[in-house]
Amino acid sequence: MTPIHLLVISAPDVPHLEILDTLPPQTIVTISADPGVLKAKAPETQVVLNCTGRAEGLEAILPDAPRLQWIHSLSAGVESQLTPVVVASTVPLTNSRGVYKESLGEFVIAAALFFAKDFRRMVRNQEAGRWEQFDVEELYRQSMGIIGYGEIGRAAARRGKALGMKILATRRNPAKSDNDGIADKLYPPEQLGNMVAESDVVVVAAPLTPDTRGLVDDQTISL
Amino acid sequence: MTPIHLLVISAPDVPHLEILDTLPPQTIVTISADPGVLKAKAPETQVVLNCTGRAEGLEAILPDAPRLQWIHSLSAGVESQLTPVVVASTVPLTNSRGVYKESLGEFVIAAALFFAKDFRRMVRNQEAGRWEQFDVEELYRQSMGIIGYGEIGRAAARRGKALGMKILATRRNPAKSDNDGIADKLYPPEQLGNMVAESDVVVVAAPLTPDTRGLVDDQTISL
Numbered sequence: 001m002t003p004i005h006l007l008v009i010s011a012p013d014v015p016h017l018e019i020l021d022t023l024p025p026q027t028i029v030t031i032s033a034d035p036g037v038l039k040a041k042a043p044e045t046q047v048v049l050n051c052t053g054r055a056e057g058l059e060a061i062l063p064d065a066p067r068l069q070w071i072h073s074l075s076a077g078v079e080s081q082l083t084p085v086v087v088a089s090t091v092p093l094t095n096s097r098g099v100y101k102e103s104l105g106e107f108v109i110a111a112a113l114f115f116a117k118d119f120r121r122m123v124r125n126q127e128a129g130r131w132e133q134f135d136v137e138e139l140y141r142q143s144m145g146i147i148g149y150g151e152i153g154r155a156a157a158r159r160g161k162a163l164g165m166k167i168l169a170t171r172r173n174p175a176k177s178d179n180d181g182i183a184d185k186l187y188p189p190e191q192l193g194n195m196v197a198e199s200d201v202v203v204v205a206a207p208l209t210p211d212t213r214g215l216v217d218d219q220t221i222s223l
Numbered sequence: 224m225t226p227i228h229l230l231v232i233s234a235p236d237v238p239h240l241e242i243l244d245t246l247p248p249q250t251i252v253t254i255s256a257d258p259g260v261l262k263a264k265a266p267e268t269q270v271v272l273n274c275t276g277r278a279e280g281l282e283a284i285l286p287d288a289p290r291l292q293w294i295h296s297l298s299a300g301v302e303s304q305l306t307p308v309v310v311a312s313t314v315p316l317t318n319s320r321g322v323y324k325e326s327l328g329e330f331v332i333a334a335a336l337f338f339a340k341d342f343r344r345m346v347r348n349q350e351a352g353r354w355e356q357f358d359v360e361e362l363y364r365q366s367m368g369i370i371g372y373g374e375i376g377r378a379a380a381r382r383g384k385a386l387g388m389k390i391l392a393t394r395r396n397p398a399k400s401d402n403d404g405i406a407d408k409l410y411p412p413e414q415l416g417n418m419v420a421e422s423d424v425v426v427v428a429a430p431l432t433p434d435t436r437g438l439v440d441d442q443t444i445s446l
Contacts, residue, residue, distance in 0.1 A: 102363055106386060110340045113333035120346055140325055162385030163329060 001026045005067075007045040009033060009057035010074075017051070035060040043067070049074060055083040062089050076100055076152070079208040098151045104205075105155025109163065112139060112201045140164030145199030147192065147216065148206025149177055156203050157182045168195045197223040224249045228290075230268040232256060232280030233297075240274070258283040266290070272297060278306040285312050299323055299375070302431040321374045327428075328378025332386065335362055335424045363387030368422030370415065370439065371429025372400055379426050380405045391418045420446040 001024075008031040010017060020029050030041050033052065038060040046067050050057060053075040061068070062085055071093045073081060078095050086093065114120075116137040125132050144160040146153040149169035154177075157167045167183045174186040187195040192215070196202055206212045224247075231254040233240060243252050253264050256275065261283040269290050273280060276298040284291070285308055294316045296304060301318050309316065337343075339360040348355050367383040369376040372392035377400075380390045390406045397409040410418040415438070419425055429435045 102387070103361055106336070106361060106363060107340065107359075109332075109386070110336035110342070113329070113336055114342055117330065117333045119333070119337055119342060123343055123346055136330075138326055138329060140329060159386055163332070163382055164325070 003028050004046055005041070005044045006030070006047045006049065007032075007038065007041050007061065008049045008051060009038065009061075010049075010051035014051075033057065039064065046070070048072070050081065053077070053080055055081045055086055059083065059085045062086065062091070065091075070094070072096070077208060101151040101155035104152045105157075105159050108156035108203050109159045112144070112160070115201075116142075139201075142166070142200035143168055143198055144201045144203060145195045146170070146183075146203045146205060147195075148204065148212070149174075149183065149186075150205065150207075153203060153205035154180075154182060156205065160201075165201075168199055170195050193220060193223050196220055226251050227269055228264070228267045229253070229270045229272065230255075230261065230264050230284065231272045231274060232261065232284075233272075233274035237274075256280065262287065269293070271295070273304065276300070276303055278304045278309055282306065282308050285309065285314070288314075293317070295319070300431060324374040324378035327375045328380075328382050331379035331426050332382045335367070335383070338424075339365075362424075365389070365423035366391055366421055367424045367426060368418045369393070369406075369426045369428060370418075371427065371435070372397075372406065372409075373428065373430070376426060376428035377403075377405060379428065383424075388424075391422055393418050416443060416446050419443055 003026045006027055006029045008017065008020070008029060010031055011033050012031045017031060023029065032038060035056070038057055042061040042065040044067060045061065045065055046069050048058065048061060048068065048071045050071060051074040058071065058081060068091050071091055073093065073095045076096050076099065078093065081093070116139050118136060121134070140163055143166040144157065146157055146167065146169040149157070149171040153169065157169065161167050161182050168185050168187065169177065169183040170187040170189055170192050171177060172189055174188050177183055177186055204216055206215065227250045229250055229252045231240065231243070231252060233254055234256050235254045240254060246252065255261060258279070261280055265284040265288040267290060268284065268288055269292050271281065271284060271291065271294045273294060274297040281294065281304060291314050294314055296316065296318045299319050299322065301316065339362050341359060344357070363386055366389040367380065369380055369390065369392040372380070372394040376392065380392065384390050384405050391408050391410065392400065392406040393410040393412055393415050394400060395412055397411050400406055400409055427439055429438065
């Protein structure tokens with residue numbers, strides 16, 4: 001078979017790229033974060049995997065990559081990759097949407113519980129050898145407000161719901177999530193402030209775009 | 224109506240006892256942790272609420288409480304209250320079984336996530352002003368083994384299950400929990416070691432009785 005040239009923008013020897021060893025033998029893999037190497041490999045490259053979340057590597061490759069057919073971003077967020085050079089290219093750029101949702105959904109709950117139980121205070125007491133009883137908060141009496149009710153937002157919501165939290169959510173098109181069995185109440189974007197005012201925990205899981213930049217400002221937080 | 228004399232063994236002025244103010248007016252409430260006061264009130268007392276989790280107050284009251292009809296323990300565990308004097312009494316002693324299950328179930332998950340995400344390391348890094356990326360564990364790939372699959376054990380199990388954990392459980396009579404929709408596998412007590420060996424997180428939620436004392440020993444932990 002014709003070889004396929006895959007160029008991976010990443011420091012080499014990182015454990016999570018070991019899975020590339022399982023690609024079929026006709027795949028020729030180059031892993032580098034060095035702009036010189038990326039430029040040199042660009043002409044033969046058909047597929048790029050960008051593990052940096054940034055545009056520098058792509059900008060080194062794109063001007064001299066006539067065979068390039070696909071760029072995949074290892075991150076879900078692409079806000080730092082959409083520079084004018086990358087946007088002007090006709091090569092499809094795909095992102096890792098959904099890949100991190102379970103990890104991030106779990107982390108949201110971990111962080112909410114960290115604050116609810118004031119583990120920082122427990123650690124401080126433990127380090128000081130101090131036994132102190134104090135009241136902690138219970139998430140199952142609280143509300144979680146989710147800004148950006150997509151894959152990650154819903155992964156957090158499912159877990160919050162299972163812990164007994166009331167789930168509030170806002171997304172550009174709230175009708176998309178009506179009756180999903182998770183959200184107790186959906187808000188249109190213009191009612192973001194109302195949702196935040198009713199939330200004990202706020203999760204920001206919207207993609208970073210020109211529309212969402214600055215969406216959560218000091219006025220929102222004051223609510 | 225005839226007054227009812229309620230004697231509460233507790234330090235006075237604790238916020239969680241404010242709810243006693245809502246009792247009907249014929250209830251005469253005395254709150255004290257002082258043995259002299261308890262002894263003095265014993266003869267007229269019909270109901271005792273023990274908020275200490277210990278037997279001292281009960282032992283001050285019981286020898287001189289002919290009208291006593293009911294003792295309620297504010298704690299779920301009664302192991303420190305079952306002294307010979309209390310056991311010999313014919314007055315019913317009830318415990319607060321189930322009252323704390325949601326709080327404790329939630330705390331189990333909070334603690335499991337605290338360790339999985341190594342929040343201690345994050346706090347240390349934050350305090351040192353150090354930005355460090357490191358891999359964390361994910362509960363949704365792990366197993367939770369529950370020793371004592373009663374109210375509290377199941378409250379933890381339901382939450383662990385919702386987070387994607389595999390739930391293992393042991394109880395005196397495992398058949399009681401067959402097909403409960405939560406536990407993936409039930410173990411009879413003599414297979415406790417096997418369960419622990421397969422668990423990433425172990426929850427000890429058995430009541431402390433002569434049978435369970437020492438149940439989790441160094442040999443169990445070594446598994």
